[in-house]
Amino acid sequence: MILVTGATGKIGSEAVRLLTEQNHPTRALVRAPSRMPGGEAWNGVEIAVGDFDRPDTLDAAMRGIHTVLLISPSVPGQEISVIDSAVRQGVEHVVKITNHKASEDSPVGRRRDHARIEAHLKATGLGYTLLAPNLLMQNLFAVATMIKQTQGFVMSAGDGRFGMVDSRDVSATAAAVAAAPSRHAGRVYLPTGPELVTYADVAKELAEALGHEVEYRRISPDEHRSAMIQAGIPEPAATSNAQVFGLIAGGDAAWLTDDVTSVTGNPPRSLRTFIADHVDAFA
Ligand SMILES: NC(=O)c1ccc[n+]([C@@H]2O[C@H](COP(=O)([O-])OP(=O)(O)OC[C@H]3O[C@@H](n4cnc5c(N)ncnc54)[C@H](OP(=O)(O)O)[C@@H]3O)[C@@H](O)[C@H]2O)c1
Structure with missing residues (x-):
């Protein structure tokens, strides 16, 4: 089972739709069910109502999960809470959406935040894959x-x-990685x-x-x-x-890279x- 966080956002909502369409058992972490896409896009998706700021809801959402697709507004405390919950609940692999230029000494706060989260993820010993898209x-x-x-x-x-990229292609790349995580362990992809x-x-x-x-x-x-x-x-x-x-x-x-094509085939x-x-x- 794959858990997608940030599931109502740009990358997450399409990743959930694609994973479900491809018959991968998928659970969406949703803060507000009213933000879920309507229609048939998410037919068959398991919903876990939860909040990054409430670790008890994360632990409940994480039960029985093999792989987490970790998407968030990149507040370090929130993503670190998700990663720590994944460790507690025996998750094996985290696919993290990050920033290509993430580094501890970046002048940009968001990039320093991503670097901090990446370092925490690597230190846990969980399997991981990083996806750092160009501008959406x-x-x-x-x-x-x-x-x-x-x-x-x-x-x-x-x-x-x-190298502006359509977030639907980032979702497709993330879904392909989350569906076969061991094939992509330790890899960094830069969708453009x-x-x-x-x-x-x-x-x-x-x-x-x-x-x-x-x-x-x-x-x-x-x-x-x-x-x-x-x-x-x-x-x-x-x-x-x-x-x-x-x-x-x-x-x-x-x-520019050809990572979307090499990972998704499209x-x-x-x-x-x-x-x-x-x-x-x-x-
Ligand atoms: N935009 C770009 O050009 C770009 C480029 C490279 C990397 N990135 C990275 O992409 C990531 C963002 O992805 P995105 O654009 O798909 O996200 P997004 O559209 O901004 O959506 C954010 C998601 O996080 C959820 N969320 C926010 N606070 C939450 C909380 N406390 N508990 C649970 N869920 C919460 C939101 O839920 P609600 O619907 O309830 O608000 C929403 O589903 C960031 O890490 C960013 O640095 C973005």
Whole structure:
């Protein structure tokens, strides 16, 4: 049995759907059942209602589990609680979603957090696989309302290129690993899309799909941080996001791999395909 945490999120919800479709017994850790996808997407999924901040709920969710697909907003105390519960309950393998540039001395808080969690996971002696995707295409939903209202979006990544990946391909990679964990033990995969793009390319692709101009308004990371805080993003997340966009402007995310294809057997979706599939969200 596979337990997926962060199951109502971008990567987790599709991973749960794929694992179930492929007949792998799957349990989804869900904080609020109202956030579960409707329809038939999760037919046959076992649900464990639980919270990263309540270890008793994690222990209950972990019973009888062989492999955990660990996805969370990457708060170290929360992920470490999940890992410790996995150890208590005899889980054998953890597949962790992490960050490619995670390191203890990173200037970015979120990357230091991932490094701390990775070190804890490795120290437990559990089998593990790390999946560190490039920037998710689904992050664009965060600016969908701005695009609808202003025919443009603000971003502080300059003309930096990135190997943007559709989170559905990250889910497929994670599901393939979780379904055959011993084959992937100790490995690190870096899922990316098929091409390097810039936010100017994103604006151009959106404009073509929407049939009107979409303006990419370049702002500085400091301006972006303030705008995100004003929009209600918690200060630490806004700070990390702005730092990351500044790094992307300098080429930090300009990397591609063929890990999606090599793990899943299918090529990753392009930005054009992502936009075609979700054009209504931006119209
Ligand atoms: N976005 C990117 O470009 C990117 C790139 C590389 C790596 N990553 C990594 O990807 C991970 C995030 O994955 P994602 O984008 O799929 O996540 P997401 O869409 O932000 O979803 C977060 C999930 O965590 C759940 N959650 C939050 N607090 C919880 C709690 N206290 N107890 C139980 N569940 C809780 C949420 O449940 P609710 O639905 O109840 O809120 C949701 O299912 C992070 O580690 C991030 O660093 C992201």
